[in-house]
Amino acid sequence: MYDLEIAGWRVPEPIISVALIALAIVIALAAHALFVRLLRRITRNTSFLADDVLFRRSLRPMRWILVAIALTLIRPALDLSPTADAIWKQAAGLIVPLLIGWLAISVIRASTRIVEIRSDITVEDNLKARRRRTRSMILSRIAVIIVGFITICLMLLSIPGVRNIGVTLMASAGLVGLAVGAAAQPALKNLIAGVQMAFTEPIRIEDAVIVAGEWGWIEEIKLTYVVVKVWDERRLIVPVSKFLEEPFQNWTRESAGLLGSVFLYLDPSADVARLRAYFEDMVVKEPLFDGRGKALQVTDVSAQAIEIRMLATAANSPKTFDLRCAIREKMLAFIRDEMPAAFPRTRAELGQAEWKRDAEPIRDPVRPPRSAPQEEGIGGPSGEGG
CATH class of the missing domain: 3.30.70.100 (Alpha-Beta Plaits)
Known part of the structure; x- marks a missing residue:
């Protein structure tokens, strides 16, 4: 470590280390500000919205990545004790993968946003736009999960205790994988179905569908479930596997008309x-x-x-x-x-006997007609015998 004296007073080494760290952070922030100003000027002169979105999404991660790079560069100039040096290395092993993962996730989300901007679904014929949005949304979520998983793994590998027991964990990984797979079978089933849906495309964003007896629009497609906006403003949550295993109606599969x-x-x-x-x-x-x-x-x-x-x-x-x-x-x-x-009318067909009865003239129920013949000895008008 370099000795530093000011007006005959020897500056303690911890103060020099802190000053160097502060100076490195200030230089990194200044470089980031200059870099941001330059990129902002470049993006203003272009007519594309993609560079603006990518610039805004990566602004914050890049700031702290530059700070981490500056601290890494001044590390040899610091006089650290063995304990402080071990803490420094452990912190770097945790922070650097975290910052890189943060930047990667920001770039993935920026790419998804760029696809959304370029795919206008407000037009009448929006089949291609809905297809691009659906695929981008599903694949970006898968990519975020993969990047997050890798980031956590890299952070854990920087811990000596975890790295040392890794061999033991790998030996029992088969049994653990079987147990976890059996316990998480529904979730894994829907996750795999989500990946399959990204390429087979049975449904897309804003598709009009009839599923589970309900008519509505595909509002969101997650990795394990789909949100259907029903016509009366309700939301129907449907597992992804249902769209691959059971029949449903898609009214906008080929076109909106x-x-x-x-x-x-x-x-x-x-x-x-x-x-x-x-x-x-x-x-x-x-x-x-x-x-x-x-x-x-x-x-x-x-x-x-x-x-x-x-x-x-x-x-x-x-x-x-x-x-x-x-x-x-x-x-x-x-x-x-x-x-x-x-308008429909009800018709009825009468039987022959009923038709003849209805066709006869109406007679007096008390006195029979005069022309009716009377048999001898059988009731006449008075009903008496002969």
Whole structure:
């Protein structure tokens, strides 16, 4: 250690060490400030948002990494006791992996944010954007878990006691792995299903689905579960494995546009041609109709009614639902006002005996008709015998 005297007074070595540490920290912070100013000037001159996001996310980790580098460089100039030197090395073994892991996680999250910015899901045809967002979200969460796991392992390996018992732990790792795997089977199952979902893509962010009897949108995709926003603002939490093992409906698998159907049950005597003409004219004027297709057909016939199916297309699932409601309301109003006889009516067929009885004229229950023949000796008008 260098001796330092000021005005004949010898400065103690601990004060020199503290001063050197403080000087190293100040230099590191100054270098970081200069580096930040330079990068900010560069990012302002570019039209890309990616560099701005990456710059903001990595700002804080880089500051402390520069401080750690500066302290590492001045380490040989410090006169430390064996105890202090051991503490210094132990702290460096814990802090350096932590800072590197922090920076790596910040870069991963910045990349996810960049994908979100470049993938606009507010447009009508947002299939590719939702696909990129879903894959980026799932893979980034997996990457964060892996980086966190590696960081913790590196920190633990810097502790001599943990490193020394590592061989013993590795010898029993097989039995421990079996026990942990049996206990955490549901969690591991959903975790593996989450990784599989990132590549197979049965669902994506903002997909319209029907799962567990509920209709809603995919709001979040976690590693082990999916959050479905139900149409009435409820949230349905569904395990990831359910989307890989059980059937469900995905209304936006290939595109956002949908074909909506409306069914009406009318009397067999209804004028289908007149209904079709009104339907086609009404749908064309409907703002929710996107013009891709429309049709009105008789799809079934029974003894009591005919089934009429009306089809019309809309840009997405919410508009399709509203379009179906509008078609149903307007068709019912038209039939009620213009064709009330088209509503189903109940018909009954009478038997032959009942038909003959109903066809006879109504007679006086007391006096029989005059033209009715009377048998001799059998009740006449008075009901007496001959």
